[in-house]
Amino acid sequence: MPEEQQVETYHPNFLFNKEYRSATISFITAFIIAIFYISFWSAPKGFPIKSIYNLKSGQTLSVVSDNFVKSKIIRSDFWFKSFVYVFSLGDVKVIAGNYALNKKQSVVTLAWRVSHGGLDIVPVKIVLPEGLNSFEIADILSNNFPAFDKKIFSGLVEKGKLEGYLFPDTYFILPNMTEAEIIKLMKDNFNEKIKEVAIDIKKFGKSESDIIKMASILEEEGRTIETREIIAGILWKRLSIGMALQVDSSFKYINGKTTATLTLEDLKIDSPYNSYTNRGLPPTPISNPGLEAIKATINPIKTSYLYFLSDNRGNMHYAITFEDHVLNKQKFLRN
Numbered sequence: 001m002p003e004e005q006q007v008e009t010y011h012p013n014f015l016f017n018k019e020y021r022s023a024t025i026s027f028i029t030a031f032i033i034a035i036f037y038i039s040f041w042s043a044p045k046g047f048p049i050k051s052i053y054n055l056k057s058g059q060t061l062s063v064v065s066d067n068f069v070k071s072k073i074i075r076s077d078f079w080f081k082s083f084v085y086v087f088s089l090g091d092v093k094v095i096a097g098n099y100a101l102n103k104k105q106s107v108v109t110l111a112w113r114v115s116h117g118g119l120d121i122v123p124v125k126i127v128l129p130e131g132l133n134s135f136e137i138a139d140i141l142s143n144n145f146p147a148f149d150k151k152i153f154s155g156l157v158e159k160g161k162l163e164g165y166l167f168p169d170t171y172f173i174l175p176n177m178t179e180a181e182i183i184k185l186m187k188d189n190f191n192e193k194i195k196e197v198a199i200d201i202k203k204f205g206k207s208e209s210d211i212i213k214m215a216s217i218l219e220e221e222g223r224t225i226e227t228r229e230i231i232a233g234i235l236w237k238r239l240s241i242g243m244a245l246q247v248d249s250s251f252k253y254i255n256g257k258t259t260a261t262l263t264l265e266d267l268k269i270d271s272p273y274n275s276y277t278n279r280g281l282p283p284t285p286i287s288n289p290g291l292e293a294i295k296a297t298i299n300p301i302k303t304s305y306l307y308f309l310s311d312n313r314g315n316m317h318y319a320i321t322f323e324d325h326v327l328n329k330q331k332f333l334r335n
Contacts, residue, residue: 043104046072050102051146052176055114057096064094074107083111098176123172130168130290131219133253137166145175153179164212164285165190193291204298211297216285219293220249227316228296231308236300242279250275253286
C-alpha cells in the first residue's frame with residue numbers, strides 16, 4: 001500500500017512573530033502617548049495666546065502650577081510638576097521672569113521653559129502711520145498686546161500733555177513693556193527726530209507747542225508737501241487776522257467724524273476743539289504729525305488765498321473770497 005503523503009500546512013502565529021510583536025508594541029506605545037498628550041500634555045482650550053505670564057521671584061513650583069491651571073495654560077499640574085522635576089535633575093526650581101505665551105505649547109515645553117528661564121520675549125513690529133491720535137495708537141497697541149491697558153495709556157498721555165509728541169514710526173516693542181515705557185520710547189523718538197528742524201523752528205518765531213498743533217492739523221488737511229505748505233500759509237494768515245481756523249479735521253478728535261460725515265449740528269458742538277466756534281489753535285495737537293508736516297508748518301507758502309477744500313479725488317482747490325469758496329463747494333463736492 002502506498003504511503004500516505006503528509007502535507008504540512010503553515011499557520012503563522014502572529015503572537016510569536018517578532019516583527020508583528022515589535023510593530024504592535026510600537027503602535028500601543030504611540031497610542032498611549034497620544035492619549036496622554038491629548039488628555040494631559042497638550043495645551044488646553046482657552047490657552048491665553050499672545051499674553052505674558054509674570055512668574056514672580058519667590059513663587060514655588062506648586063504656586064506656579066496652580067496658577068497655570070487656573071489660567072488655562074496647562075491641563076495637569078501633576079504632569080507639569082513631574083516634568084519640571086525631571087528637567088531640573090531633581091533640584092526643583094522655577095526661574096522668575098516674564099514668559100511670553102506667543103502660541104499654544106505643551107506642558108513638556110512649558111516645564112522646560114520655567115526650569116531653564118526660557119522667556120521667549122520677542123519684539124513685535126508695530127507700524128504707526130502719521131496722523132494718528134493717541135486713542136487710535138492705543139487701539140493698535142491693544143490689538144497686538146492683550147495685556148496693554150488703553151485707559152492707562154490715554155491717562156499717561158493726557159497727564160504728560162504728550163498728544164502730538166508720540167512720533168509716528170515703525171517700532172519693535174517687547175510684549176512685556178509697560179504703557180509708560182512705550183510712551184517714553186515714542187517721546188524719545190520725537191525728541192531725536194525734532195533735532196533735524198530745531199534751528200528752523202527757532203527761526204520761525206513760534207513756540208514748539210504751536211508748531212506741533214498746526215502740524216497736527218496739516219497732517220490731516222493736506223497730503224502733499226506743496227498743499228501742506230499752501231494750507232500752512234492760509235491757516236497762519238487766519239490766525240493773524242483773528243479768523244477761526246474752521247478745519248474739519250478737528251472733529252475727528254471730537255467725535256471721530258471726517259468731512260464726508262459732518263453735519264451742520266456737528267459744527268455747533270460745544271468743545272474747545274471745535275475750530276468753527278473757537279478761535280486760535282486747539283488746546284492740544286489733534287494728531288501725532290510726522291516730520292514732513294512739521295517742516296511744512298514752518299515753511300508756509302504765502303498766497304492770496306484764504307479758503308481751501310479737497311474734492312472727492314483728493315485734489316485741492318483754493319479761493320480768495322468766501323463766495324468763490326462756496327462756488328468751489330458746489331462745483332467740486334457734488335455727490
